Amino acid sequence: MVVKPLxxxxxxxxxxxxxxxxxxxxxxxxxxxxxxxxxxxxxEDGEMDAKMIRVESEHSALAAAYGAASxxxxxxxxxxxxxxxxxxxxxxxxxxxxxxxxxxxVTRTLGPPWNIWTDHSDIMDQRDSGWLIMMAExxxxxxxxxxxxxxxxxxxxxxLPGMVGLDAFILSHTTEPVDIPDQELVDTFLPxxxxxxxxxxxxxxxxxxxxxxxxxxxxxxxDIHNSLEAAKKVIEEVxxxxxxxxxxxxxxxxxxxxxxxxxxxxxxxxxxxxDMREAVDSLRTNGIKVGLIKVRYVRPFPREDILKWVVNAxxxxxxxxxVSAGSAGPxxxxxAAHLMTAGIHVPVKNILAGITGLDVTYEDIADAVLKSxxxxxxxxxxxxxxxxxxxx
Amino acid sequence: xxDGMVEIRFHGRGGQGAVTAANILVYAAYKAGLWGQAFPxxxxxxRGAPVMAFARISKRRIRVRSMIxxxxxxxxxxxxxxxLVNVLDGLKQGGVIVINSPSKPEFGEGYRVYYVNASKIxxxxxxVLAGWPLVNTAILGALARPLGFDIGIIEEAxxxxxxxxxxxxxxxxxxRAYEEVKVLE
Numbered sequence: 001m002v003v004k005p006l007x008x009x010x011x012x013x014x015x016x017x018x019x020x021x022x023x024x025x026x027x028x029x030x031x032x033x034x035x036x037x038x039x040x041x042x043x044e045d046g047e048m049d050a051k052m053i054r055v056e057s058e059h060s061a062l063a064a065a066y067g068a069a070s071x072x073x074x075x076x077x078x079x080x081x082x083x084x085x086x087x088x089x090x091x092x093x094x095x096x097x098x099x100x101x102x103x104x105x106v107t108r109t110l111g112p113p114w115n116i117w118t119d120h121s122d123i124m125d126q127r128d129s130g131w132l133i134m135m136a137e138x139x140x141x142x143x144x145x146x147x148x149x150x151x152x153x154x155x156x157x158x159x160l161p162g163m164v165g166l167d168a169f170i171l172s173h174t175t176e177p178v179d180i181p182d183q184e185l186v187d188t189f190l191p192x193x194x195x196x197x198x199x200x201x202x203x204x205x206x207x208x209x210x211x212x213x214x215x216x217x218x219x220x221x222x223d224i225h226n227s228l229e230a231a232k233k234v235i236e237e238v239x240x241x242x243x244x245x246x247x248x249x250x251x252x253x254x255x256x257x258x259x260x261x262x263x264x265x266x267x268x269x270x271x272x273x274x275d276m277r278e279a280v281d282s283l284r285t286n287g288i289k290v291g292l293i294k295v296r297y298v299r300p301f302p303r304e305d306i307l308k309w310v311v312n313a314x315x316x317x318x319x320x321x322x323v324s325a326g327s328a329g330p331x332x333x334x335x336a337a338h339l340m341t342a343g344i345h346v347p348v349k350n351i352l353a354g355i356t357g358l359d360v361t362y363e364d365i366a367d368a369v370l371k372s373x374x375x376x377x378x379x380x381x382x383x384x385x386x387x388x389x390x391x392x
Numbered sequence: 393x394x395d396g397m398v399e400i401r402f403h404g405r406g407g408q409g410a411v412t413a414a415n416i417l418v419y420a421a422y423k424a425g426l427w428g429q430a431f432p433x434x435x436x437x438x439r440g441a442p443v444m445a446f447a448r449i450s451k452r453r454i455r456v457r458s459m460i461x462x463x464x465x466x467x468x469x470x471x472x473x474x475x476l477v478n479v480l481d482g483l484k485q486g487g488v489i490v491i492n493s494p495s496k497p498e499f500g501e502g503y504r505v506y507y508v509n510a511s512k513i514x515x516x517x518x519x520v521l522a523g524w525p526l527v528n529t530a531i532l533g534a535l536a537r538p539l540g541f542d543i544g545i546i547e548e549a550x551x552x553x554x555x556x557x558x559x560x561x562x563x564x565x566x567x568r569a570y571e572e573v574k575v576l577e
Contacts, residue, residue: 005418005428170457174431175415177422274455361458 001185001246006178008171011139012078012104012164013038014178015146017048018186019102021076023068025053025061029083030116031168032106036078058083062090062103069094069101072198074150076101080168081108084122088129094161095130095224097207098196100153101161102146107135107270108168109356117357118168120270120322124298124330130224132162132231133299135269137255139178142166144248145296147186148238154194155238157230167271168357185245228300235297253302255294258284259309262291264373266365267306267335268319269295272354276319278362279369288373295331303338310339315376316348317369323352328386336385349382353389360391367392397450398539399460403479404469407439407521409528412553413467414445416532419549421449424541429454442477449539467535468492469510469527474499488538492527496576508534508573513565526562529554533566534573543570 006014012035016024024043026036042048053064061077068075079087084105094101105126109119120135127133132153136142142164149162166172199205211217236252243249257277259265268276273294283290293306310316316339320329327333332350339348351368354360368389375382400417404410414430421428426449433444446460462482468491473479479489480499489503492510499505514525529550536546546566551559 003422005415005422005430167457169431174429174457175418176429176454177418177427271457274457277455359459361461362456 001179001181003177003179005175006139007034007173007175008139008142008166009034009106009173010038011143011178012146012166013042014180015143016076017042018181018183019074019147019150019190021050022073023051023053023065023075025055025064025077027055027058027061027083029080031108031172032078032080035104058086059090062087062094065101066090066094066099069099070199072193072195074193076103078104078106080106081110081122085110085125088126091126091129091131098159099161100159100195102149102153103161103163104146105163105165106168106172107165115356116168118170119355119357123163123165124322126163127299127330130160130228131299132160132228132297133165134297135165136171137271137273137294139171139176140248141250142171143178143180144242147190148242151190151238152231152234155234156194158227158234159196160224160227165270170271181246189242189245232300250296252305253297253300254305255296256309257292257294259291259293261289263289263314265291265293265310265313265316266319266369267293267295267316267331269298269331270321272360275360275362276365279365282362282366283369288370290369298331301334306335307338307342307344310346311344313346315373316346317351317372318348319351319353321354323355347376347381350386351389352386358390364391396452397448397454398465399463400447400465400467401460401463402445402467402469403473403477404443406441406443408469408524409526410443410445410469413528413532414447416549416553417447419553420541420545423545423549426451427453442473464488465490465538467531469531490531490535490538492531504538505576506534506537506573508569510534510569513568517561517565519561519565529562530565530569533569536570537573537575543567
């Protein structure tokens with residue numbers, strides 16, 4: 001292995017190369033473009049044995065990757081923001097077809113107004129589609145989880161596509177040291193491609209026709225749900241296996257920071273989890289027992305893992321970097337619903353921050369959490385469940 | 393900011409290589425056994441327009457991702473920039489300025505100023521792109537002084553990043569700036 005300073009985008013490109021992706025479909029969009037640019041360079045330089053298909057839209061990018069994957073090879077594409085929305089129809093089609101595929105999403109807010117900075121609106125808009133969805137905290141995790149995602153999605157217990165999300169610019173264009181594993185290590189880790197069926201010339205297979213039996217159709221939906229539930233175990237197994245090979249274990253669906261003796265919990269996902277760690281340390285210095293639950297996988301949702309930690313908590317503050325307008329932040333809604341159904345009555349609050357790319361510092365996070373904790377300590381509850389936080 | 397972390401802001405013009413300089417610094421930091429993080433100003437950039445890039449260096453893995461608002465060091469690649477933008481914005485009291493300047497620059501009291509004629513070094517070594525002297529690697533040599541970095545590490549990082557003959561000549565520029573830089577306390 002070799003440690004090299006890489007941007008988050010280059011970390012994703014190296015992971016696709018190491019996973020021996022055979023087809024890359026590319027359509028540029030800021031801030032994703034440097035991923036497929038780097039892959040194009042790898043292919044051009046003969047470092048990667050793959051075919052690059054340049055298409056005319058994101059819809060076609062995923063359609064082409066899906067076609068290649070249906071034909072039996074590892075396929076890859078990447079997009080952001082409006083591009084992901086333009087792909088949205090294909091996003092559902094790939095999951096419904098049960099074709100494993102890995103796609104990198106450089107999360108960027110949605111227009112209008114035109115804006116290239118990060119939030120999680122684009123990726124959270126895909127959460128009902130049946131894809132596995134994870135968000136990385138740093139560039140090492142981008143590389144590691146992209147490789148792992150091939151193994152997870154190609155596991156027969158799963159057979160679904162997966163997205164690896166990284167925040168625009170604060171990961172995608174930020175350079176930091178990344179440990180790039182050897183090709184031999186990745187070859188040992190990744191088995192040959194597995195998928196439920198392969199389209200072959202001369203071997204007829206009918207796919208996606210109008211169903212005669214809607215019960216069967218509905219069972220297909222249930223099966224996607226059940227496979228995502230089954231994916232939880234696979235994610236943990238693969239995390240453990242990767243950990244043995246590289247020394248880097250992340251903890252499966254969530255990663256906990258200073259949770260053991262915590263009375264108050266922060267929940268968040270993506271790159272600002274790093275700032276949240278600083279906020280936890282600073283709050284702890286002031287004697288506030290805060291723990292951080294980093295959501296790595298938002299689909300499947302880590303119900304059991306989160307409940308285990310917060311069952312005796314005094315409060316839970318969920319940070320969302322997107323909002324389901326007219327309801328609340330999507331991460332918060334999941335956390336609140338699962339707490340409720342488990343009969344856990346802990347005060348829970350949603351802080352909406354960093355939306356449209358607004359810069360958030362660890363001092364901002366500590367400030368928002370400090371005020372929330374103070375309210376719960378004083379009154380035993382939150383007077384309102386949503387707070388739009390614009391900074392100190 | 394957390395103990396032991398140095399935050400640096402680069403001011404340049406689009407196309408001058410401020411982002412490349414910040415990236416090379418991460419290479420150098422890693423070679424020096426430190427953690428580094430570099431990022432551009434998050435926006436669309438145009439050639440010639442004032443741009444910024446940022447870097448953090450720390451003994452520990454860097455977790456923060458927010459913008460740098462109170463840098464310890466500002467690096468100015470173009471001597472004319474202080475007239476156009478407030479390069480001192482948010483600079484900590486007693487902070488460091490590293491500037492490409494042919495003559496002694498005036499920044500008033502309260503800063504440590506390192507200046508070097510990086511444009512001349514670049515021109516002498518024929519480091520020119522589209523008529524502009526490429527000063528980003530020379531300025532890294534000057535930056536090695538306040539950072540306390542071994543110039544050998546900066547040279548190695550430049551060679552690794554740029555490779556081949558380009559790496560060699562840019563490393564030479566850094567070495568010369570390291571030797572020629574003057575400091576005003």
